[in-house]
Amino acid sequence: AQKVTQAQTEISVVEKEDVTLDCVYETRDTTYYLFWYKQPPSGELVFLIRRNSFDEQNEISGRYSWNFQKSTSSFNFTITASQVVDSAVYFCALIISSGSARQLTFGSGTQLTVLP
Amino acid sequence: KAGVTQTPRYLIKTRGQQVTLSCSPISGHRSVSWYQQTPGQGLQFLFEYFSETQRNKGNFPGRFSGRQFSNSRSEMNVSTLELGDSALYLCASSRRPRDRPHEQYFGPGTRLTVT
Numbered sequence: 001a002q003k004v005t006q007a008q009t010e011i012s013v014v015e016k017e018d019v020t021l022d023c024v025y026e027t028r029d030t031t032y033y034l035f036w037y038k039q040p041p042s043g044e045l046v047f048l049i050r051r052n053s054f055d056e057q058n059e060i061s062g063r064y065s066w067n068f069q070k071s072t073s074s075f076n077f078t079i080t081a082s083q084v085v086d087s088a089v090y091f092c093a094l095i096i097s098s099g100s101a102r103q104l105t106f107g108s109g110t111q112l113t114v115l116p
Numbered sequence: 117k118a119g120v121t122q123t124p125r126y127l128i129k130t131r132g133q134q135v136t137l138s139c140s141p142i143s144g145h146r147s148v149s150w151y152q153q154t155p156g157q158g159l160q161f162l163f164e165y166f167s168e169t170q171r172n173k174g175n176f177p178g179r180f181s182g183r184q185f186s187n188s189r190s191e192m193n194v195s196t197l198e199l200g201d202s203a204l205y206l207c208a209s210s211r212r213p214r215d216r217p218h219e220q221y222f223g224p225g226t227r228l229t230v231t
Binding site for chain 2: 103
């Protein structure tokens with residue numbers, strides 16, 4: 001079975017600070033995909049990024065960056081120079097590529113509050 | 117390009133009643149998945165439909181069911197509602213599940229309150 005752990009339940013930062021959201025996953029499959037979603041107060045889950053298990057290249061997209069390390073089963077997400085609009089719940093999720101368990105397994109989410 | 121739409125957005129039902137929620141995927145997307153989000157259990161997978169067939173089902177009782185139509189629109193039904201069914205029900209669409217998993221795009225959800 002798959003498992004995603006987001007140990008940080010809540011994080012508060014002051015605007016312009018950098019913040020890293022941690023995600024640790026467990027799976028026996030060698031082919032899998034990792035996702036980050038953002039859920040603002042409106043409720044809709046917004047897709048941010050997908051990474052497959054064969055692509056450990058880290059990426060920077062604007063103020064967002066991701067650090068994927070298979071050796072530690074981690075897929076962390078960093079927001080640089082945070083803004084109030086970044087306040088939301090962030091979910092890390094995992095899906096394996098084979099078999100019947102092809103549903104997204106979500107972590108419990110991290111509530112990020114960016115204070116002005 | 118229109119996103120995933122879900123109707124209704126809010127719903128209040130009484131214990132014992134049944135409810136039907138609707139989801140229209142993004143145009144061209146043929147796979148629809150449903151998730152339940154509660155404060156206690158978080159986001160949990162309900163089921164996935166592709167080409168009008170249920171391909172995958174989460175660990176939920178038989179009171180939860182769904183279907184998909186030929187135009188890829190999907191409905192989920194919950195019979196004999198219980199207080200614990202109060203949740204945000206999210207629908208997600210993706211192009212197809214058979215190949216590499218594509219990102220799933222979520223709708224705004226239906227907030228169901230059972231009293």
